[in-house]
Every structure is written in C-alpha cells, then in structure tokens.
Amino acid sequence: MSAIENGAIHRGMSAVARATVRRPWWVIAGWLLATITVAVLVVTLGRPTEEDVSLPGSDAQVGRDLMAANFPTATNAAGQIVVKAAAGRVDDPANAAAITAAVARIAAIEHVVGVIPPSAAQDSLSGDGRIGFITVAFDLGPRDVSHDLAVRVGDAAQPARDAGLQAVPAGVLALPDTSTRTSELLGIGIALIVMVIAFGGLVAAGLPLITALITLVCGVGIVGLLGHVASIPSVAATLATMIGLGVGIDYSLFLISRYRALLAKGLDTRAAITATVATSGAAVVFAGGTVVVALSGLAISGVPILTTLGWTAGLVVLFAVLAATTLLPAILVLLGPRLNALPVLRRREVDPDRSGWGRLADRVTRRPLPWAIATGALLLLLAAPTASLHLGQTDASDQPPGSAARTGYELLTEGFGPGSTSPITVVAELDSPATGPQDPRLADLSRSIRATAGVASVEPARLSADGSVVAVRLEPTTAGSDPQTLHTIDTLLHTPVPGMTVHVAGQTAARGALSDMVAERMPYVIAVVVLLSALLLLVAFRAPVLALKAALMNLLSVGAAYGALTAVFAWGWGIGLVGLDGPIPVESYVPMILFALLFGLSMDYEVILLTAVQESWHATGDNRRSVRDGLAGTGKVITSAALIMVCVFASFVLQASPVIKMFGVGMSVAIAVDATIIRGLLVPATMALLGRANWWTPAWTRRGRTHAPTAPEPVPVGTP
Incomplete structure (x- = not known):
C-alpha cells in the first residue's frame, strides 16, 4: 500500500x-x-506593503545600503502630483494661485515634511510650461506610505483641479490598486x-x-x-x-x-x-x-x-x-x-464505468x-x-490605459522625457575622505557621468558628512523598462574614475x-x-x-x-x-x-x-x-x-x-x-x-x- x-x-x-x-x-x-x-x-x-526590491550581494544593494547609511533623508519616500494646464502655462497667475492652495493643503497632512511647487529653478516645470509637478516629501520610508495617506495627498490637490488643471499622482503616491x-x-x-x-x-x-x-x-x-x-x-x-x-x-x-x-x-x-x-x-x-x-x-x-x-x-x-x-x-x-x-x-448517479x-x-x-x-x-x-x-x-507605462499610475507616467514623460520616471543614483566610495565639495574627484565623477551615453541630465554631487561617499543623481534618456537603460547602468558601473569605487542604486538598477x-x-x-x-x-x-x-x-x-x-x-x-x-x-x-x-x-x-x-x-x-x-x-x-x-x-x-x-x-x-x-x-x-x-x-x-x-x-x- x-x-x-x-x-x-x-x-x-x-x-x-x-x-x-x-x-x-x-x-x-x-x-x-x-x-x-x-x-x-x-x-x-492595516496591511502595510513595500514595493522596494532588496537583493543582498548585488551591486544595487551595496549602493542602496551606502545611501541609507550616509544620506538618511534621501531614502525617505517622495512622490509627485503631476499637473497639466489645458491652455496656457502651469505658472500663470490663476493656475499658480490654485497650486499654492493645493500645496498648503498637502503640507498640512501628517507625515508630509516638504512640498515644493513646480518651478523652472527646481527643474519641475517643462520647457513649454504646460506640465509641472509638485514634489511631496515624507518622513516615512516607501513601505510606510499607506494607501490612505496617498489618497489624502491626492485629494488635497483638489484646488488645482477646480482651477481646470489636470492633477494626478505619480511615484510613491501612485500606489497600485490591490x-x-x-x-x-x-x-x-x-x-x-x-x-x-x-x-x-x-x-x-x-x-x-x-x-x-x-x-x-x-x-x-x-x-x-x-x-x-x-x-x-x-x-x-x-x-x-x-x-x-x-x-x-x-x-x-x-x-x-x-x-x-x-x-x-x-x-x-x-x-x-x-x-x-x-x-x-x-x-x-x-x-x-x-x-x-x-x-x-x-x-x-x-x-x-x-x-x-x-x-x-x-x-x-x-x-x-x-x-x-x-x-x-x-x-x-x-x-x-x-x-x-x-x-x-x-442529480443522477452515473456508474463511473458508463x-x-x-x-x-x-x-x-x-x-x-x-x-x-x-x-x-x-x-x-x-x-x-x-x-x-x-x-x-514592467513600469507604470504598462498599466491599463486611463489608470492614475499610467496617466501620471505619461504626463511626466511628455513634459520631462522618459528618463524622468526612472532616476538613477551613482554612489561612489572614495579611497580617502574628500577635503570638501571642491575636491577634484567629485568633478571627475560628474564629468564621467555626463559623458556616458544614455545620460540625459545630472544633478550636482552630494558629499556625505564624513567625506567618504559621494552620490550623484541622474536621469537616463530612456525609460526604466527599456533594455537600453540597463545598458546605461552597466556602462556607468564599468566607467573607471580614479580614486573611487562606483556603484549604482535605485529601483531601476535593482530590478535589472x-x-x-x-x-x-x-x-x-x-x-x-x-x-x-x-x-x-x-x-x-x-x-x-x-x-x-x-x-x-x-x-x-x-x-x-x-x-x-x-x-x-x-x-x-x-x-x-x-x-x-x-x-x-x-x-x-x-x-x-x-x-x-x-x-x-x-x-x-x-x-x-x-x-x-x-x-x-x-x-x-x-x-x-x-x-x-x-x-x-x-x-x-x-x-x-x-x-x-x-x-x-x-x-x-x-x-x-x-x-x-x-x-x-x-x-x-x-x-x-x-x-x-x-x-x-x-x-x-x-x-x-x-x-x-x-x-x-x-x-x-x-x-x-x-x-x-x-x-x-x-x-x-x-x-x-
């Protein structure tokens, strides 16, 4: 038996x-x-979730750990409310007033520690001025931004909608429908x-x-x-x-x-x-x-x-x-x-044989x-x-047409290019502590990144408090789901920069x-x-x-x-x-x-x-x-x-x-x-x-x- x-x-x-x-x-x-x-x-x-990908032993995880240890606030959650004007510019007086009202309402929400309206100075306003995004920073990690909190932030942007602006969540605020x-x-x-x-x-x-x-x-x-x-x-x-x-x-x-x-x-x-x-x-x-x-x-x-x-x-x-x-x-x-x-x-009982x-x-x-x-x-x-x-x-572009995540992605891509939805952070360990922001090695790193094929824009380098780690945030020319983006990441990893060891962090790198x-x-x-x-x-x-x-x-x-x-x-x-x-x-x-x-x-x-x-x-x-x-x-x-x-x-x-x-x-x-x-x-x-x-x-x-x-x-x- x-x-x-x-x-x-x-x-x-x-x-x-x-x-x-x-x-x-x-x-x-x-x-x-x-x-x-x-x-x-x-x-x-409640039932909290976390979409971040952790990969022990990978270079992406090394970069992530370095960011968490040396730039603690950089690992806090941040999302966007993308706004688009049907006519005119986002920063026209009437639209700007509505956005200011929305910013004030969002800032009053618990766990929100910073709200930045669209502006050319912050690179959050498109060249033609029709699309911009409100940046919302939290004192929470990505896993702690609940669906309820994301909904409250989205609802607080109602003054912008009342003024005729399209306002949709993106990033951490565009939580998946579970x-x-x-x-x-x-x-x-x-x-x-x-x-x-x-x-x-x-x-x-x-x-x-x-x-x-x-x-x-x-x-x-x-x-x-x-x-x-x-x-x-x-x-x-x-x-x-x-x-x-x-x-x-x-x-x-x-x-x-x-x-x-x-x-x-x-x-x-x-x-x-x-x-x-x-x-x-x-x-x-x-x-x-x-x-x-x-x-x-x-x-x-x-x-x-x-x-x-x-x-x-x-x-x-x-x-x-x-x-x-x-x-x-x-x-x-x-x-x-x-x-x-x-x-x-x-019910008819049928003989299995028949x-x-x-x-x-x-x-x-x-x-x-x-x-x-x-x-x-x-x-x-x-x-x-x-x-x-x-x-x-997959990324937000693969969501069903008309969904909030898909719409937010499309607006960001239209206004700021496909790479705006998949930022990458280069994290470099210095062989010896930097003497300050003017250390020539920081300039060498930024120069090497700008010269890399597939890089659209580069932000100023940030130096850790002890001068041992430098981080540079960049946007690729292609979307996160595009294989070319992974090729760009691989190129960045293998670009020799004297005096430092380079890693690449971010969700795009982790998913690759x-x-x-x-x-x-x-x-x-x-x-x-x-x-x-x-x-x-x-x-x-x-x-x-x-x-x-x-x-x-x-x-x-x-x-x-x-x-x-x-x-x-x-x-x-x-x-x-x-x-x-x-x-x-x-x-x-x-x-x-x-x-x-x-x-x-x-x-x-x-x-x-x-x-x-x-x-x-x-x-x-x-x-x-x-x-x-x-x-x-x-x-x-x-x-x-x-x-x-x-x-x-x-x-x-x-x-x-x-x-x-x-x-x-x-x-x-x-x-x-x-x-x-x-x-x-x-x-x-x-x-x-x-x-x-x-x-x-x-x-x-x-x-x-x-x-x-x-x-x-x-x-x-x-x-x-």
Whole structure:
C-alpha cells in the first residue's frame, strides 16, 4: 500500500478525524475565534506593503545600503502630483494661485515634511510650461506610505483641479490598486455554479465556499499583518488570495465528493466522515504538502522577494489544508443528513464505468500510443513560444490605459522625457575622505557621468558628512523598462574614475539586478523543485517510474503556461482581452514563481488520480484496468476542481496590475491543460504503455513491508 493509504499521514489523519467527530463544536469555535481575531487586527492595524526590491550581494544593494547609511533623508519616500494646464502655462497667475492652495493643503497632512511647487529653478516645470509637478516629501520610508495617506495627498490637490488643471499622482503616491473584491466575487460566483451542478444542492455547494473564505480571512490576513515586521510586496497578498481561493475550494470539494460516495455505500455519518478524512484528507494533506515544498524551493534563489512570495503563498495553502481537514468535517458532523438540503438540480448517479470519463478511459487505454503521440505533440506546440521568452521589467507605462499610475507616467514623460520616471543614483566610495565639495574627484565623477551615453541630465554631487561617499543623481534618456537603460547602468558601473569605487542604486538598477539573478538561478530552482516533488511522490507511491513520469508531465504544463505568457504579453496576441493596449515585458520573477506554484498545484491532481489508480491496482493487479478505473473514478471531480481553479485564476486578469494579469493567464492556462490534456489523456496513455513497469519498486523499499493486499481493506461501519 502507498504511504497515503497506509502510512503515517493516514494514521495521523485518522486521529484528527476521530477528535473532530467527538468535539465538532470545539473545532468550529476555534476557527471562528481565530477568524474574528485576525479580521479585527487587520481592520485595526492595516496591511502595510513595500514595493522596494532588496537583493543582498548585488551591486544595487551595496549602493542602496551606502545611501541609507550616509544620506538618511534621501531614502525617505517622495512622490509627485503631476499637473497639466489645458491652455496656457502651469505658472500663470490663476493656475499658480490654485497650486499654492493645493500645496498648503498637502503640507498640512501628517507625515508630509516638504512640498515644493513646480518651478523652472527646481527643474519641475517643462520647457513649454504646460506640465509641472509638485514634489511631496515624507518622513516615512516607501513601505510606510499607506494607501490612505496617498489618497489624502491626492485629494488635497483638489484646488488645482477646480482651477481646470489636470492633477494626478505619480511615484510613491501612485500606489497600485490591490483590491481583489471584484475578482473574488466573480471567482466565488462561478465556483458556486460549478459546485451546484456537481452536487445538485446549495448546502453541499456552499460548504467549500465557507472553508475557502475562512482560509482567505485567516491566511491572507496574517500575511498582511506580517507586513508590520517584514517586507511584504503588494503582489504577495493578491497572489495568496488567488491560491487560497482556488485550493480552499478544491480541497473541500475532494473531501465532500468522497464523503458522499461513502454515504452512498451505506456508512453512517460519523463513520463516513472518519473514513473521508483518513483517506481523502490524507491525500489533501500530501497534495498541500507538495505545493508548500515546491514553493519552498524558491528560497534557494537567494532573492528575498521570491522567498517572500513563496512562504506567503505556502502559508495560505497550509490554512486551506487545515480548514478542509478539520473545519469541514466538524460542519459535516453537525449537518448530518442535511448536507443534501436545498436541492436545486436533480442529480443522477452515473456508474463511473458508463460515464463520459469511463468511455474516454476505454479509448485511451485501448490505443495508448496514438494518444500519447498526439497529446505530446500538442503540448510541445503550446510550449513552443517559450523559445522566444525574454524577461524584463514592467513600469507604470504598462498599466491599463486611463489608470492614475499610467496617466501620471505619461504626463511626466511628455513634459520631462522618459528618463524622468526612472532616476538613477551613482554612489561612489572614495579611497580617502574628500577635503570638501571642491575636491577634484567629485568633478571627475560628474564629468564621467555626463559623458556616458544614455545620460540625459545630472544633478550636482552630494558629499556625505564624513567625506567618504559621494552620490550623484541622474536621469537616463530612456525609460526604466527599456533594455537600453540597463545598458546605461552597466556602462556607468564599468566607467573607471580614479580614486573611487562606483556603484549604482535605485529601483531601476535593482530590478535589472533582479533579472540577472533570476536568469542565473532559475536552473537551480527548477532542479530542486523537480527533485523534491519527485521524491515526495516516490515516498507516497513507492514507484520510481511513476514519480519520474509525474515530474516530466508537470514540466509540460509549466511549458504551456510559459508559452501562453509569451504569446499574450510579449507577442501581444489577444492583449486587449486582458485589458492592456500593447505588448509588455514579462516581469523577470514571474516565470520562477509560476514554476513553483504550478508544479505544486499540478501535483494535487496527480496525487488524486494516482491514488485511485493505485487502489485499483492493489485490488486487481491489472494495470490497464486500474488506469481505466482511476481515470473514470476521478475524472469528474478533477474536472470540476480544475474548472473552479481556472475560473478563479482567470478572474484575476481583471486586476489593474500587469503582473497579476500574468499570473492569472499563466496559471489558468496551465491548470486547464493539466486537468484535460495531461491528466485526462497523456498520463493514462503513458501508464497504459508502461504496463507493470509503472509499479516497479526497488528491493530496498520492500524490506520490512508485507505484500499489498489483493483487495481493498473494508472501511469499518459504525461510530468510531
């Protein structure tokens, strides 16, 4: 028997099931208390985020640390309110008076320590005078500028709007829209429809939604609260919401399907719940564990943002597993036979052997070679665009048309050039302290920077208090997302300046370093995730061929996701359907995160399918029949679960953030391909071709174990 059927996980879940059945009210009360506590803390304390990229060991991080140590105020947050006159100039008397009123209102806001109106002297007024920007300085770091504070500053600029000026936030004030309410409601609505069709009643269909919502409140809420003690990017909460909603519904769906099947076999409520948690619950624990392990592989990337996205998503998966295996069974105990209450559709119990999946399984296992060749070729075709995938970095210009961030970017670019939105700071360590601002080495540094191709303007050099560090802020001639900007940064780094060591700091430099680091470490992450996942399957099923084949199949679904990313975002195929107006770069860290997530999520369906196949194998010893029985028995539940997850992920394409759109497209395509082409066709075809080789086990794994029974062990009837 497998480790899931008769191992430590099975025994542990059996104990959990017995405890839950005995004290259901205690379990429900504990979950309600935890949910209310987390919700109150989130409302009271908020969920701070930080978009800065930290890259230990990179030159960009060295420059950033030098700036923080020697120019403390330079690291405080500063944003802009960009103003544009419909006619005339921004500094015309009437417009200037309105801007002065706006400046006064902004200056009165807490944490605002400086407000500078547009002026030619400050280089904040365009040459034709039609566009300018109000600079707003804070006594906070970038991570501490909350959405509420940014909104208050933007609202305080209303006098400028009343005078007919266009006034939009930019920089740190143009915070991304992190609200997921629309996507959540759409995903939940579609999931409810799918589950009503699957279960036929509102009560059974509503239970997975209850566990998923509690998973979101607890898991995503805790992720948000951890933003007070760690750097959590805004994308982390959104990604955690996507994963939590998808797996939270799916895991409960698996358990309810198993529970209803056991009831149909004549078990009473408590025995059916106990058997469900011990079997399907064990499979869910193992499946969730594979997701967490796959996400843990991101830690070896050495990139903090990837590690953070990994453990935050993994935390929500853990809550989904806990809710499905404890809260759901406790509710089932209290519901008893009322699980089928509020019927909406008449359900017809179809013999799996006569179902559509049973007929498909017959066809696939009867002629496996043509099916394997055809599906393999189709998957390679879907993955083919990946060959031209090039990683880059997005900026405000890639936001949806009409968004505040996009509008502010466009106005700054129109008035001050594309480089105005992506300033760069050259930080140089002097071999010996400077004698003062007139030290010739400072002039040499500024001269070298001005002579560098791709530099549009250079500000005066600043010297640290001890004279050991000098900083020069410049604007490139190209935008931050333009590859030419990264070439300019590389040129600056390799420009020799006598008497000093040069570094380059700023978000543009950091994101460029992130792209390089991701490209360098991606092969190691892939190798570790594939190896760990294969080892987990080996432990679970004790069949090396199955474990290796499952890892290869998962690579194919990831390849399809990468192909979709390239075709949609890099090539622009159907880009308008996702709310963008043209091709954009694929954000450098998205493929690595997608790989870990999809590899883990694909294992969910692999575990469910292989558990059913192996159960039939132990009962019959007939490989072809066991493959057919496994696909026929799990096809409906896997399809329903996958459809829900695809709809949930696809609904997040509605988000304004291009990065979230990338996750939504990549994950929905991969899950759709995985649950249909791979699990429904390619896996059964290859298993039928391999025959008994599927179940070969090394001699050392059989030591100390008894032979597998020839029939499934009976499930005890009665109250445990």
